[in-house]
Amino acid sequence: MVQATFDVRLLDSTYSVTPKKGVEGSKDREDVNVRLYGKTRENQSITIICPDFKPYFHIFWPTDALRKKLEEHEDVLSIKEVKKEYKGSIEDFLEVRVRAPWLVPKFRTEFELQHKTLVVKNIPEEILEQVRADPEFTVTGDARLARLTPTDRVYSQKLIRTYNLFQYMDKEEIEKFELKSVFFAADIVFTNRFIYDYDLDTCVRVTGELVDDPGEYTTEIVLKAEKFEQCPIFTPKLKIMSFDIESSIKYGNIYCICFTVYNEVDGTKEDRQFVSKFGVRGDNMSPAEEAERNEDERRLLADFVAEVRKLDPDVITGYNINNFDLQMLYDRSNALNPPPEGRKATAGEYMNFGRDSLGMSRRENRTTGFVTWDIKGRLLQDAWLSVKKELRPKREGLGYVSQQLFGDTKDNINSTRIDEEWTNRRDEVVKYCLKDAELALRILMHPRINTLNKLMDVAIPSRLPVKEVSGGQNRMIESLMIRMVDRENVIVPMASGETNDYEGGFVYDTKPGLWEWVIGLDFSSMYPSQIIKHNICFTTLVKNKAEAAHESPIGACFVSKEKRYGITPRMVEGLLNSRKEAKALMKKARQDGDMDAADYYNRLQNAIKILANATYGYFGAKFCRWPYSRYIAPSITSWARDEIRTVVASLESRGFTVIAGDTDSVFFTSKNHRDLDSCKMLGFQVQAEFSAGNMHLELEKVMERFFAHAKKRYFGKIIWPEETLLVRGYEPRRTDSFDLQSETMTQVFQIVLEGRPDEAVRFSKDIIDKTLKGKVDLSKLIISKSVNDFSSYDNPDSLVHVNVAKRLQEMGYEFTPGMKTPFVITNGSAQPIRAEPVIEGLEFTARPDYRYYAERLAMGLARITEAFGCDERTLMQGNSQRTLDLFGEEKPAPVAAPLVQKEVVKKVKTMSTLDMFM
DNA sequence: GGAGAACGGGG
DNA sequence: GTGTACGTTCTCC
Numbered sequence: 001m002v003q004a005t006f007d008v009r010l011l012d013s014t015y016s017v018t019p020k021k022g023v024e025g026s027k028d029r030e031d032v033n034v035r036l037y038g039k040t041r042e043n044q045s046i047t048i049i050c051p052d053f054k055p056y057f058h059i060f061w062p063t064d065a066l067r068k069k070l071e072e073h074e075d076v077l078s079i080k081e082v083k084k085e086y087k088g089s090i091e092d093f094l095e096v097r098v099r100a101p102w103l104v105p106k107f108r109t110e111f112e113l114q115h116k117t118l119v120v121k122n123i124p125e126e127i128l129e130q131v132r133a134d135p136e137f138t139v140t141g142d143a144r145l146a147r148l149t150p151t152d153r154v155y156s157q158k159l160i161r162t163y164n165l166f167q168y169m170d171k172e173e174i175e176k177f178e179l180k181s182v183f184f185a186a187d188i189v190f191t192n193r194f195i196y197d198y199d200l201d202t203c204v205r206v207t208g209e210l211v212d213d214p215g216e217y218t219t220e221i222v223l224k225a226e227k228f229e230q231c232p233i234f235t236p237k238l239k240i241m242s243f244d245i246e247s248s249i250k251y252g253n254i255y256c257i258c259f260t261v262y263n264e265v266d267g268t269k270e271d272r273q274f275v276s277k278f279g280v281r282g283d284n285m286s287p288a289e290e291a292e293r294n295e296d297e298r299r300l301l302a303d304f305v306a307e308v309r310k311l312d313p314d315v316i317t318g319y320n321i322n323n324f325d326l327q328m329l330y331d332r333s334n335a336l337n338p339p340p341e342g343r344k345a346t347a348g349e350y351m352n353f354g355r356d357s358l359g360m361s362r363r364e365n366r367t368t369g370f371v372t373w374d375i376k377g378r379l380l381q382d383a384w385l386s387v388k389k390e391l392r393p394k395r396e397g398l399g400y401v402s403q404q405l406f407g408d409t410k411d412n413i414n415s416t417r418i419d420e421e422w423t424n425r426r427d428e429v430v431k432y433c434l435k436d437a438e439l440a441l442r443i444l445m446h447p448r449i450n451t452l453n454k455l456m457d458v459a460i461p462s463r464l465p466v467k468e469v470s471g472g473q474n475r476m477i478e479s480l481m482i483r484m485v486d487r488e489n490v491i492v493p494m495a496s497g498e499t500n501d502y503e504g505g506f507v508y509d510t511k512p513g514l515w516e517w518v519i520g521l522d523f524s525s526m527y528p529s530q531i532i533k534h535n536i537c538f539t540t541l542v543k544n545k546a547e548a549a550h551e552s553p554i555g556a557c558f559v560s561k562e563k564r565y566g567i568t569p570r571m572v573e574g575l576l577n578s579r580k581e582a583k584a585l586m587k588k589a590r591q592d593g594d595m596d597a598a599d600y601y602n603r604l605q606n607a608i609k610i611l612a613n614a615t616y617g618y619f620g621a622k623f624c625r626w627p628y629s630r631y632i633a634p635s636i637t638s639w640a641r642d643e644i645r646t647v648v649a650s651l652e653s654r655g656f657t658v659i660a661g662d663t664d665s666v667f668f669t670s671k672n673h674r675d676l677d678s679c680k681m682l683g684f685q686v687q688a689e690f691s692a693g694n695m696h697l698e699l700e701k702v703m704e705r706f707f708a709h710a711k712k713r714y715f716g717k718i719i720w721p722e723e724t725l726l727v728r729g730y731e732p733r734r735t736d737s738f739d740l741q742s743e744t745m746t747q748v749f750q751i752v753l754e755g756r757p758d759e760a761v762r763f764s765k766d767i768i769d770k771t772l773k774g775k776v777d778l779s780k781l782i783i784s785k786s787v788n789d790f791s792s793y794d795n796p797d798s799l800v801h802v803n804v805a806k807r808l809q810e811m812g813y814e815f816t817p818g819m820k821t822p823f824v825i826t827n828g829s830a831q832p833i834r835a836e837p838v839i840e841g842l843e844f845t846a847r848p849d850y851r852y853y854a855e856r857l858a859m860g861l862a863r864i865t866e867a868f869g870c871d872e873r874t875l876m877q878g879n880s881q882r883t884l885d886l887f888g889e890e891k892p893a894p895v896a897a898p899l900v901q902k903e904v905v906k907k908v909k910t911m912s913t914l915d916m917f918m
Numbered sequence: 919g920g921a922g923a924a925c926g927g928g929g
Numbered sequence: 930g931t932g933t934a935c936g937t938t939c940t941c942c
Contacts, residue, residue: 015930055931104931190931249929322935324928363934370935384927385935392936396926415929436928471934494931623933785925794923798940816929 004223005207007041007231008048009456010200010465011314012377013191014356017100028054028077032100034194036465037219037355037377039236043265045219045312047355047377048206051226053194055104056097057186058082058491059111060154061161066111066179067094075099075107084491086154088542093184093491101190113180116156118148120168127163135543152627153182185492188482192475195464196483198228202459202466205231216357218309219377235456235600237264241313242383242441245325246433247332248419249816251281254297254332255422257304258434261311262441272307273430274300280419298336301329301350308353315379315452319398319440322382326373330360354378379455379467383440386451402439405446411435416819457600457607461575476611477618478625484567490539495623502554502620502634505663506641508648510708512867514757515659518669518706518716519683523643524696525609526664527616528572530639532694534558537566538626552635553642568632572615576694579608640664647690647697660708667706667714676702676720701726705753709863717753725753740771740780741857748864757868761875764861768875771854774847781848782822782838789817800825800833808837828852 015034023029032055036048054077062070070076080095098104125143132139137159138149150156156177159165166174188196207229211222243259256275262268277296285293308316318325329351339345348359355377363372373380387393387401395401399410411432413421421429443449459466462476463483469476485492523529530536534550540558542548548557561569586601618624620633644666648658651668660667673682683699690697703726706716715727727749744767751760770776785801796802804823809815827834828849836846854876862872 057931098931101931108931185931187931193931245929247929255929318928320927322928323926328928361930363930363932365934372934374930382927388926388936398927413929418929421929786927788924799924 002210003207004210004221005205006044006046006221006223007203007205007234008036008038008046009040009203009234009236010036010038010459011379012037012355012467013195013465014358014376015101015191015194017102027074027099030099034191035356036225038465039238039314040221041234041236043237044221045239045314045355046221046223047214047217047219048208049211049222049224050194050198053197054097054099055101055190055193056095057104057107058084058093058095058184059181060086060157060184061092062094062181063161063178066181069179070094070096070111075103084489085539086491087152088539091154091158091491094181104186104190108183108186111180112183113153113157113177115176115180116150116153118156118159118165118169118177119173120146120148120165121170123165123168131159157182183494185482185494187494188478188492189475192464192468192479196479196486199483200228201230201233201463203231203233205229218312218355220312233460235453238314238452239263239265239312240315240317240441240444240452241308241311242317242437242444243321243325244318244433244437244440245328246415246418246422246429247328248280248422250419252332252335253281253293254300254328255418256430256433257300258430258437259304259308260434260437260441261313262445270311271434272311273434274304274307275426275430276300279426280423294336297332301333301336305351305353312355313378315381316375317381317383317440317444318437319443320382320384321380322372322385326360326380327371330362330373379452379470381444381451381455381470383444383449386444386449390449390451398436398439398443401443405443405448408439408442410439416816453603454607457603458610460604461578461608461611473614474618474621474623477615480571480611481567481618484571488567490567493625493627495625496627497622498627498629499622500629500634502630502637503641504637506644506661507663507711508658508661508666510660510711510714511657512709513707514752514755514867515669515706515708516704516755517674517679518659518667518703519673519679519686519699520665520667520701520703521647521683521686521697522665522700524698525576525612526640526643527636528576528612529694529696530636530643531572531615532569532576534635534639535561535564535566535569536632536635537568538628538632539568540564540566541628541631552631553638554631554634556631556635558635568615568619572612575608575612575615579605579612582608643695647686650690651686659706660711660714662711665700667703667708680720705755707752707864707867709867713863715749715753725749738781738783738853740767740776740853741860743780744857745860748861752864761865761868761870764858764865764870765875765877768854768857768861771857772850772876774850776850776853778824778844778848781824781853783825783835784820784822786820787815787817792817798832800835803832804835804837808839811837813839824848825852828855 013034013036015032017030017032020029020031031052034050034053036050038046038048040046067079070079075098077097077099082093082095083090084093098107121144123143123146128139128143128146131137131148136151136155140147148159150159160177166178205228206223206225207227208223208225211224214222239261241259241261243257245257246255247253248255254276256273258271258273261270278293281293330348333350334345334347337345337350346359348361350359352359354360354375358376361374363374384396387396393401393404403409411428413429413432444451455466455470458469458476462469462479464475464479482492534552535558537558542557542559545551545557547559549560550558582601582605586598586605589597589601616633616636619626620629640663644661644664647666648661651658651666656668656670658666658668670682673679679702680699683702687697687699701718702720703716704719706714708714713728715725718724718726748760748764751763787801787805790796790802793799793802801821801823805815805821808821822838823835824838824844824846825833825835826846826849836844838844858872858875862875865875
């Protein structure tokens with residue numbers, strides 16, 4: 001019985017249900033233990049077994065019958081009457097505590113109220129009158145037969161109780177309501193409920209009893225927790241494993257698994273290789289050989305699992321492991337290990353390389369089919385997804401990205417012919433496999449990607465285990481919100497899934513053209529600031545205008561901060577204040593020369609900003625718990641539109657030219673400010689003028705040249721505060737684009753920003769002309785796409801690349817599903833489009849459809865040249881035209897700006913993810 | 919113009 | 930696991 005105390009950074013949480021001893025037959029016969037996994041301040045891995053904690057939820061004021069039923073229910077441990085605030089009034093609720101988390105959904109299925117309209121017969125006229133007078137109800141019919149429809153199911157229940165309405169209802173109608181109630185807080189992930197109730201942070205000081213025998217756990221320390229306290233935040237060093245698998249697509253077997261484990265503590269790396277003893281499988285193997293090979297592969301997988309458990313990494317990564325490697329481990333282990341007799345095998349159970357004894361688990365999005373994985377106690381981070389998010393590279397392949405980031409690349413193995421390579425160069429394939437694992441690790445750890453540090457940082461203000469913040473971002477908001485709401489005795493509703501489209505940010509109708517000396521300003525934290533400025537919250541929303549201090553442009557009313565300071569503005573203000581603090585600490589650290597600390601505070605302030613901004617998004621999302629989607633998010637955007645419009649109008653009234661603007665930013669230029677110093681001075685002047693209270697308009701950049709084409713499409717040369725290139729909305733397309741297209745686009749950007757639009761037009765026309773005449777390199781016209789199994793397409797014949805793969809097959813080449821297939825378009829006007837495959841070592845004899853390529857080039861380039869009076873058609877006409885007169889005296893846009901500024905408001909759709917606000 | 923399919927990436 | 934969770938581009942109506 002050794003007591004110990006540790007400071008722990010939490011990484012993940014799970015729970016277990018185990019029988020209690022000596023209480024058989026009692027209702028409370030099990031321990032429900034949350035298990036927290038993390039890393040101590042001394043960088044040791046730890047499993048924390050938390051004290052018994054039972055799930056609970058709230059239901060609205062039930063009937064006596066339902067209350068009795070619950071009291072006697074064999075899975076209900078206790079019920080308790082509680083008073084909580086709901087939609088501005090204090091109401092009666094019942095807190096129901098049940099035996100185990102998995103029972104909560106069962107209670108919901110059985111007892112959740114599904115109806116709200118009450119059908120009543122022969123109701124006394126005076127009751128009906130009172131219901132008619134209630135703004136929450138719509139009444140149809142008359143006293144003989146009336147339908148009473150409330151805005152909300154809670155009010156049906158309340159009405160029944162207030163007027164004892166069952167006496168006026170049919171048996172059938174009573175059944176819909178009698179043993180039912182509205183549920184609250186019954187969809188909070190159980191381990192999160194524990195974290196909120198114990199008010200844990202991402203770091204926690206835990207005291208308890210050391211467990212000698214780690215049993216199923218793989219961590220260095222296993223502790224039975226008795227006490228939790230606060231502790232200073234820290235970021236421990238992690239152990240990161242990156243792995244890769246080589247396998248035969250044709251036969252489905254695994255050839256080898258390699259991994260490298262990097263320990264941040266001392267910078268060491270350990271490599272492991274698990275290699276099959278056998279060569280390529282044949283088509284007609286004897287059952288004996290089959291069995292022998294399967295046994296070998298089972299050994300390989302078991303060795304892999306044992307070694308991961310032994311080395312106990314905190315993070316598992318690799319390249320495209322979500323879609324490939326993890327799926328492979330899962331499928332293969334299931335296939336090789338048939339269910340034990342008399343028991344159904346749990347999928348993934350043999351791949352139990354998590355920090356408990358359970359296997360890997362698979363989660364599939366029902367609508368998109370996107371698969372993600374979970375391994376208990378360890379973070380799972382696909383380096384490919386990190387690359388997509390942070391870099392948005394043109395190509396996303398491991399080799400290309402490694403080359404871009406650090407000039408290294410994959411070994412020279414042809415992975416599309418892995419069976420052949422395995423036969424001829426087995427050792428090199430194993431080396432290649434390990435190299436891939438190393439590259440993925442280096443990518444994940446690269447300063448420009450740095451996903452792990454970012455996750456660790458966001459977890460701090462979110463007050464959650466790190467794994468929680470790598471998934472749905474709504475948990476970050478709820479972590480803060482639910483704790484505040486609980487503390488103030490406000491009921492926590494369940495997400496209704498209700499959707500509501502509303503108007504989003506203000507988008508100024510861009511004045512296209514090439515501009516010089518452009519000043520860019522934006523409001524910092526526009527949406528959070530609006531929440532604070534107008535005290536916007538579900539706790540401050542009122543129907544009565546007379547009570548309100550703030551009425552939003554869409555007509556929602558909120559009381560003053562003095563009357564009731566809303567939970568949401570308080571939360572957001574807290575975030576913005578701690579961001580200020582972090583920024584101050586960053587500055588101080590920088591002055592003290594502590595660059596590591598400065599870097600940390602910089603990441604922290606950024607993480608807090610993300611959280612503050614996501615708060616608005618939460619109220620517009622369909623998974624928002626507070627059912628005010630028609631008021632809160634639309635009010636925030638409407639006030640924001642007013643704010644930025646005021647700035648635009650004021651600038652224009654003084655004769656400045658506003659060129660572009662979006663949500664919280666504005667770009668403008670002045671005839672009288674034609675150098676950096678005067679632009680800066682004007683920018684700061686405007687900044688001071690529009691910064692008041694908690695609204696801050698900031699001078700963000702001065703651009704020497706700025707090209708605007710349309711809403712959200714522009715590029716420019718920033719010269720202050722730093723010289724950089726700004727490109728928005730012109731990101732080159734991906735693999736279905738051809739090299740000639742992206743190369744030409746980049747060159748045109750450069751020419752335009754050199755101030756030579758005439759030359760940009762000439763250059764564009766020239767390239768298009770050459771393309772039309774077929775004077776371009778064939779290799780620059782190749783389009784490459786991967787082709788999956790033909791049967792996976794609904795309509796394979798309509799897809800060019802699928803037809804190309806079929807042609808390849810007809811020509812006698814081997815086709816493997818998933819293979820990347822290069823081709824050149826030979827007839828772009830046919831339906832479906834015709835193309836010929838490009839085969840290595842074989843001369844391409846077909847004639848490319850040069851017109852098709854020229855048209856696609858023109859389509860892209862015209863987006864830029866249009867501003868100089870040269871549209872797509874003119875581009876196609878070639879260079880025999882007159883020279884264009886492009887620059888005016890003050891060098892504003894050569895194309896006349898529209899006289900009437902059309903204001904375009906984009907509709908925002910209800911979000912399913914908060915990503916776009918981050 | 920909106921809904922839904924396909925891609926990407928892995929061997 | 931007290932869940933429902935890829936981002937973007939293209940095709941088709």
